[in-house]
Amino acid sequence: MPTFQLDGKELEFKPGQTIIQAAKDAGIDIPHFCWHPSLSVAGNCRICLVEVEKAPKGMIACATNVSEGMVVYTNSPKAVHMRNAVMEFLLINHPLDCPICDEAGECKLQDYAYKFSIGKSRFDEEKNHKDKRVELGPNVMFDQERCISCSRCIRYCEEVVGDPQLTFVSRGEKVTIETFPGKQLDNPFSMNVIELCPVGALTSRDFRFRARVWDMSHTDSVCVGCARGCNDEIWVRDNIIKRLIPRENMDVNEYWMCDHGRLDTYRFVNDETTRVNSPMMREEDVSADNDGLRQVDWDDAIARVISELKNYKAEEIAFIASPYSTLEDNFVLQRFAKEIVGTDNIVYIPNIQGEDARMLIRADKTPNSTGLNLLGIEPINMKFIDKILSKQIKMVYVMNDSIGRLERTDEIAKSIEVAVLQISNFYEHSRKATVIFPASSYAEINGTVVNFQNRVQRLRPAVASLEQERLPGDFAVSRLDKFGAHNDRWTKGMRFNTRPSWKVIQQMAKVFGNDFGYVNTEEVFDDIAAKVPAFAGMDYESIGKLGVTAGQAEAVTA
Numbered sequence: 071m072p073t074f075q076l077d078g079k080e081l082e083f084k085p086g087q088t089i090i091q092a093a094k095d096a097g098i099d100i101p102h103f104c105w106h107p108s109l110s111v112a113g114n115c116r117i118c119l120v121e122v123e124k125a126p127k128g129m130i131a132c133a134t135n136v137s138e139g140m141v142v143y144t145n146s147p148k149a150v151h152m153r154n155a156v157m158e159f160l161l162i163n164h165p166l167d168c169p170i171c172d173e174a175g176e177c178k179l180q181d182y183a184y185k186f187s188i189g190k191s192r193f194d195e196e197k198n199h200k201d202k203r204v205e206l207g208p209n210v211m212f213d214q215e216r217c218i219s220c221s222r223c224i225r226y227c228e229e230v231v232g233d234p235q236l237t238f239v240s241r242g243e244k245v246t247i248e249t250f251p252g253k254q255l256d257n258p259f260s261m262n263v264i265e266l267c268p269v270g271a272l273t274s275r276d277f278r279f280r281a282r283v284w285d286m287s288h289t290d291s292v293c294v295g296c297a298r299g300c301n302d303e304i305w306v307r308d309n310i311i312k313r314l315i316p317r318e319n320m321d322v323n324e325y326w327m328c329d330h331g332r333l334d335t336y337r338f339v340n341d342e343t344t345r346v347n348s349p350m351m352r353e354e355d356v357s358a359d360n361d362g363l364r365q366v367d368w369d370d371a372i373a374r375v376i377s378e379l380k381n382y383k384a385e386e387i388a389f390i391a392s393p394y395s396t397l398e399d400n401f402v403l404q405r406f407a408k409e410i411v412g413t414d415n416i417v418y419i420p421n422i423q424g425e426d427a428r429m430l431i432r433a434d435k436t437p438n439s440t441g442l443n444l445l446g447i448e449p450i451n452m453k454f455i456d457k458i459l460s461k462q463i464k465m466v467y468v469m470n471d472s473i474g475r476l477e478r479t480d481e482i483a484k485s486i487e488v489a490v491l492q493i494s495n496f497y498e499h500s501r502k503a504t505v506i507f508p509a510s511s512y513a514e515i516n517g518t519v520v521n522f523q524n525r526v527q528r529l530r531p532a533v534a535s536l537e538q539e540r541l542p543g544d545f546a547v548s549r550l551d552k553f554g555a556h557n558d559r560w561t562k563g564m565r566f567n568t569r570p571s572w573k574v575i576q577q578m579a580k581v582f583g584n585d586f587g588y589v590n591t592e593e594v595f596d597d598i599a600a601k602v603p604a605f606a607g608m609d610y611e612s613i614g615k616l617g618v619t620a621g622q623a624e625a626v627t628a
């Protein structure tokens with residue numbers, strides 16, 4: 071491989087690479103605002119100016135190809151002077167309103183101002199004032215004064231989404247961005263411009279002013295909005311999710327996620343009005359105000375389900391597994407159905423809507439139907455529904471789903487004598503259940519899901535529930551960690567009285583004399599890896615932050 075020198079270090083480069091790319095490959099970050107690895111090169115912010123030996127002027131690292139033997143300095147007096155001058159220029163009209171800016175704490179301009187600016191300006195005149203509150207679209211707010219005209223947002227819409235909705239208007243100090251006449255920034259991926267924007271010019275209308283980034287912790291997770299399983303970070307303050315943002319995984323979602331995934335997959339976790347916060351049980355003497363359901367403790371609810379299970383023959387009992395739940399929850403449910411109850415009546419309800427989008431969004435609106443197929447759990451079919459309608463199946467145990475998603479719901483509901491629900495939130499019809507177990511949501515548990523590419527990915531607890539499992543590898547980090555002031559999400563805020571579904575099912579198995587013996591979720595996964603060939607050889611460590619692909623071996627049941 072050819073080589074060049076960067077700040078005295080000999081680095082290899084691939085022919086055709088620019089200085090900034092070759093440095094990045096070597097783990098060296100040259101300051102940049104307008105450059106982004108997924109976008110075309112604009113070369114307009116100039117902060118990446120470097121000194122190149124024998125070149126008469128500074129060169130921008132994002133648009134200068136490396137050549138054999140080239141000698142580049144990013145920290146020579148000349149390079150530092152050029153960077154300082156660019157910072158002074160960019161800050162001339164910048165409002166410096168960091169104390170009220172959502173981006174503060176994660177802003178490139180702020181970081182570089184601390185690192186590279188001389189800390190004073192020669193500009194004594196009145197700053198240029200512009201509109202600070204432009205609604206670019208339903209989800210994105212624009213502050214014109216903060217914009218440094220890097221054009222990342224414009225190029226993203228054109229080049230990544232393929233929907234050019236933004237453009238520059240005017241010139242010089244008057245320049246700003248706008249949507250085209252009569253258009254809004256409303257593509258399904260519009261909110262990615264928020265993280266792309268290197269300053270606080272583009273902010274989330276959902277998250278604006280709701281928390282400072284240094285008051286929150288963030289945990290690596292996976293979006294559960296569809297079968298893509300975009301890697302994301304869950305940001306939490308006082309045990310309440312404040313925002314989801316994408317996490318880079320070049321094999322799954324690159325740098326992006328869709329607006330639906332960001333906005334619609336966290337609110338139900340926070341929603342005190344719909345969260346199930348106690349086991350509930352139907353009793354005839356309880357007032358109709360409460361739909362006949364009474365709050366009970368865990369032991370009473372479990373005892374009631376066990377007694378109902380004993381009232382029916384194995385073939386009269388059915389289990390609805392969940393493509394919204396983890397492999398671990400579904401595997402333990404499957405073991406319970408087969409080994410304890412002795413029935414093969416276990417299926418799941420698919421959720422396919424429309425077609426796969428050109429970018430990210432999948433027609434399969436569940437995060438784990440692939441995982442269920444690999445476990446050998448099949449989608450529900452007419453034969454199964456007929457068994458319910460003809461009352462051959464009399465008791466149904468539904469984990470993290472709703473039979474309301476089936477056609478002929480009312481007929482099906484009337485045919486069922488006993489319905490046990492293990493759910494995180496109430497929904498229409500759920501109050502007709504015989505017993506309800508409060509289930510921890512995806513944001514409160516450890517576990518794995520398998521996306522449409524067969525990629526096994528980890529969920530981690532970002533929010534604490536009353537009975538929290540904490541594995542040694544669990545981590546949430548905060549912007550304050552670097553100052554040693556870790557924001558411990560486990561000690562603050564309200565907690566729901568929920569349990570991971572597999573733990574409740576194991577507790578029931580124990581009463582039947584067959585304790586599966588799992589101490590934590592990781593042990594459940596280890597058992598899956600031992601019994602299901604598709605997952606052979608995997609463990610939580612090998613899945614890591616970015617996931618691994620499950621083998622193509624034929625699925626077998628536990």
Ligand code: SF4
Binds near residue numbers: 218221222223224267
């Ligand atoms: S709004 Fe942000 S991303 Fe768009 S041009 Fe301005 S600084 Fe760049």
Ligand code: SF4
Binds near residue numbers: 298328432
């Ligand atoms: S594409 Fe799917 S997985 Fe990705 S953010 Fe959107 S809903 Fe979530």
